[in-house]
Amino acid sequence: MLRRFFSYYKPYKGLFILDFCCAVLSGLLELGFPMAVKLFVDELLPSQEWTWIIAASAALLAIYFVNTGLMAVVVYWGHMLGINIETEMRRKSFDHLQKLSFRFYDNHKTGHLVARVTKDLEEIGEVAHHGPEDLFIAIMTFFGAFALMFTVNAKLALITAAIVPVVAWVTSRYGARMTRNWQALYGRVGDFNVRIEENVGGMRVVQAFANEDHERSLFARDNANYRRTKLDAYKIMAASTSLSYMSMRLIQLVVMIAGSYLVLTGELSNGGFVGFLLLVNVFFRPIDKINSVIETYPKGIAGFQRYTALLDTEPDIADAPDAIVAPQLTGEIRYQGVTFGYTGERPILKGIDLTIEAGKTVAFVGPSGAGKTTICSLLPRFYEVDGGMITIDGIDIRSMTLASLRGQIGIVQQDVFLFGGTIRENIAYGRLDASESDIIEAARRARLGEMIDAMPLGFDTIIGERGVKLSGGQKQRLAIARMFLKNPPILILDEATSALDTQTEREIQQSLSELSQGRTTLVIAHRLATIRNADRIVVVDDTGIAEQGAHEELVAKRGLYSRLHKAQHGN
Numbered sequence: 001m002l003r004r005f006f007s008y009y010k011p012y013k014g015l016f017i018l019d020f021c022c023a024v025l026s027g028l029l030e031l032g033f034p035m036a037v038k039l040f041v042d043e044l045l046p047s048q049e050w051t052w053i054i055a056a057s058a059a060l061l062a063i064y065f066v067n068t069g070l071m072a073v074v075v076y077w078g079h080m081l082g083i084n085i086e087t088e089m090r091r092k093s094f095d096h097l098q099k100l101s102f103r104f105y106d107n108h109k110t111g112h113l114v115a116r117v118t119k120d121l122e123e124i125g126e127v128a129h130h131g132p133e134d135l136f137i138a139i140m141t142f143f144g145a146f147a148l149m150f151t152v153n154a155k156l157a158l159i160t161a162a163i164v165p166v167v168a169w170v171t172s173r174y175g176a177r178m179t180r181n182w183q184a185l186y187g188r189v190g191d192f193n194v195r196i197e198e199n200v201g202g203m204r205v206v207q208a209f210a211n212e213d214h215e216r217s218l219f220a221r222d223n224a225n226y227r228r229t230k231l232d233a234y235k236i237m238a239a240s241t242s243l244s245y246m247s248m249r250l251i252q253l254v255v256m257i258a259g260s261y262l263v264l265t266g267e268l269s270n271g272g273f274v275g276f277l278l279l280v281n282v283f284f285r286p287i288d289k290i291n292s293v294i295e296t297y298p299k300g301i302a303g304f305q306r307y308t309a310l311l312d313t314e315p316d317i318a319d320a321p322d323a324i325v326a327p328q329l330t331g332e333i334r335y336q337g338v339t340f341g342y343t344g345e346r347p348i349l350k351g352i353d354l355t356i357e358a359g360k361t362v363a364f365v366g367p368s369g370a371g372k373t374t375i376c377s378l379l380p381r382f383y384e385v386d387g388g389m390i391t392i393d394g395i396d397i398r399s400m401t402l403a404s405l406r407g408q409i410g411i412v413q414q415d416v417f418l419f420g421g422t423i424r425e426n427i428a429y430g431r432l433d434a435s436e437s438d439i440i441e442a443a444r445r446a447r448l449g450e451m452i453d454a455m456p457l458g459f460d461t462i463i464g465e466r467g468v469k470l471s472g473g474q475k476q477r478l479a480i481a482r483m484f485l486k487n488p489p490i491l492i493l494d495e496a497t498s499a500l501d502t503q504t505e506r507e508i509q510q511s512l513s514e515l516s517q518g519r520t521t522l523v524i525a526h527r528l529a530t531i532r533n534a535d536r537i538v539v540v541d542d543t544g545i546a547e548q549g550a551h552e553e554l555v556a557k558r559g560l561y562s563r564l565h566k567a568q569h570g571n
């Protein structure tokens with residue numbers, strides 16, 4: 001884990017060395033200060049030579065300036081090192097999120113994933129910057145100060161060192177409790193994120209059900225849990241801060257008493273006494289530093305563990321090593337003995353055999369939950385078949401690269417997902433390099449022209465988060481415009497018009513049939529009226545494909561389709 005962590009320093013070796021050297025130099029200068037005071041009291045003061053005193057003060061001033069510069073470098077360049085590592089990790093995790101399959105997103109909560117790419121990485125950045133540097137300097141000052149104390153007075157140095165195990169024990173005891181507490185706090189923050197995400201995202205549902213009080217109480221519970229955990233952390237922090245203050249003062253008192261005795265017996269000079277007291281501060285300061293490393297380290301490491309866990313999650317759907325870029329497809333689709341289940345225990349599709357000729361429209365109908373959407377989700381490899389094979393133009397879809405396969409399949413979903421930008425940006429999502437005239441043409445073909453003309457900002461109109469400022473029909477049209485722009489040979493239309501009024505539905509149906517001209521189209525429909533003209537209707541039930549054929553054929557067959565048809569049309 002640590003080796004992996006340090007591998008992120010590699011590209012920033014220069015920055016790390018600069019930061020590290022400046023920090024070490026600054027630490028050494030800090031160590032030198034008590035010795036300078038000793039010299040001042042023992043040698044310069046008794047000489048009563050103002051020239052020397054002024055010269056020494058000027059030298060000290062120069063050292064302060066140098067140290068100030070060093071500190072500025074450490075703070076700025078050190079943090080730059082941290083943020084560079086954080087940015088690289090963020091790029092990698094976002095990149096990895098793009099590769100993970102629908103199955104991964106089915107099983108993970110958005111709030112937790114957002115926390116991984118934001119908060120977790122922030123903590124790692126802090127540790128990346130402070131961790132190794134603080135630890136090294138702490139060790140260096142600790143031993144450096146002890147060596148200097150020893151040269152000033154060995155007896156006093158040994159007495160001081162004897163107290164170290166007590167302070168270290170107190171520190172480590174609190175450190176371990178702090179670590180556990182930070183980990184708990186992480187979980188709480190994740191819960192929080194999920195709750196807020198879901199609440200804000202689903203605010204329309206919350207308010208429509210007037211369930212604000214219920215939401216408030218759920219949130220209050222999370223909020224209280226977070227508060228409790230954080231208070232526990234502060235309790236530990238209060239105990240450890242006050243205890244370390246107390247132990248520091250007690251040590252100073254011990255040194256003062258023992259030092260006074262040594263001064264009176266002539267074993268220690270006045271300068272040595274003052275210098276030693278200053279050195280004691282420097283000697284014990286690293287313990288504070290180690291404390292702060294102990295505090296940030298578990299946060300960073302816990303974040304790093306979650307980061308690596310995300311990065312190590314193998315995408316369960318990826319390009320095969322020898323995947324080919326799919327040629328321009330005509331769209332002849334074949335399902336051969338396809339079996340599939342979302343979970344191992346319950347297969348949804350059992351041995352589906354189906355051929356769809358290029359350019360034809362096939363409609364899937366059947367009871368809710370039968371697996372119509374699932375059949376279509378397998379085509380762009382959103383989920384991978386468990387058995388059997390799907391081919392397009394005779395090529396197994398698993399042997400094509402995902403990008404070249406999905407680039408040739410267009411999907412218009414019932415619940416159109418739009419991004420929060422402008423109408424132009426949302427249409428252009430269909431083909432990012434589309435020209436302005438292509439976008440205008442796509443909007444015209446999707447019958448969006450009038451609506452856009454009526455808007456003061458036209459194509460630059462902001463449509464709100466997920467397109468809230470558009471009507472259901474307008475969203476559908478926008479999704480269709482995207483498809484005209486994408487121009488794929490294969491289309492999947494998922495209940496695209498079921499939520500619209502009759503007039504809008506008719507208009508959108510016209511756009512859709514125009515869109516499906518010359519493309520292989522898979523329609524998932526409940527409204528049988530809208531698919532009457534499909535080249536073929538495939539009736540799906542729990543057992544698989546129950547029957548298939550043209551509308552008239554299926555009505556005459558008096559099977560499931562005929563029953564569904566009767567139920568919807570009453571004849």
Ligand SMILES: Nc1ncnc2c1ncn2[C@@H]1O[C@H](COP(=O)(O)OP(=O)(O)OP(=O)(O)O)[C@@H](O)[C@H]1O
Pocket residue numbers: 106342343348366367368369370371372373374375524
């Ligand atoms: N992401 C998923 N994870 C686990 N199970 C799922 C998932 N999506 C669908 N299912 C289950 O798979 C079965 C088939 O669902 P599917 O959405 O394909 O049905 P459908 O025929 O399209 O239904 P509807 O007409 O209601 O949309 C259902 O039992 C459903 O609960």
